[in-house]
Amino acid sequence: MEDKDYTNDDLIGKCLKCGMVIASIKGKKKKRFCSDRCRWDWWNNHIKEEKLKSRLETNKQNHIVSK
Numbered sequence: 572m573e574d575k576d577y578t579n580d581d582l583i584g585k586c587l588k589c590g591m592v593i594a595s596i597k598g599k600k601k602k603r604f605c606s607d608r609c610r611w612d613w614w615n616n617h618i619k620e621e622k623l624k625s626r627l628e629t630n631k632q633n634h635i636v637s638k
């Protein structure tokens with residue numbers, strides 16, 4: 572016999588930044604990061620990439636460099 576509630580994958584996640592296993596609380600929003608620090612690091616990296624992309628796109632479209 573298996574305990575299905577215990578093996579509920581939905582409540583087990585991994586930190587997107589460091590890969591640490593996170594157990595979320597049932598009924599609450601699933602966590603994606605083990606800590607605020609990992610969340611900030613992850614977002615900082617992604618924001619940099621997005622900014623770089625959008626800057627390149629803007630330069631292509633407008634040829635304007637504002638300082």
Ligand SMILES: [Zn+2]
Pocket residue numbers: 586587588589590591604605606609
């Ligand atoms: Zn982490």
